[in-house]
Amino acid sequence: QNWAKFQEKHIPNTSNINCNTIMDKSIYIVGGQCKERNTFIISSATTVKAICSGASTNRNVLSTTRFQLNTCIRSATAPRPCPYNSRTETNVICVKCENRLPVHFAGIGRC
Structure with a gap:
């Protein structure tokens, strides 16, 4: 996976997740x-990218910033x-960084 796919999967362009x-x-x-x-990260791509x-x-990196998160969990x-x-929460996140970009x-x- 690359940075573009990471953004597509995890950084929506809205905070209203259905x-x-x-x-x-x-x-x-x-x-x-x-x-x-x-899990969707309710933040700008620039802020998420800064983790790496x-x-x-x-390697995996733990953010120092807490993010607003919305996790969709299949119920059946x-x-x-x-x-x-x-499920919504605010917490730090762990991302895998490659070439200083989040990829997982x-x-x-x-x-």
């Missing part, structure tokens, strides 16, 4: 199945469109 709508997009369908969960600015190697195994529940969302609260 999990049942957004998770029906093709990028969240894996092997014909709805993705189990996805000091990463000298390709069903045909598309799959049902999702939404690795976790919430710790690496």
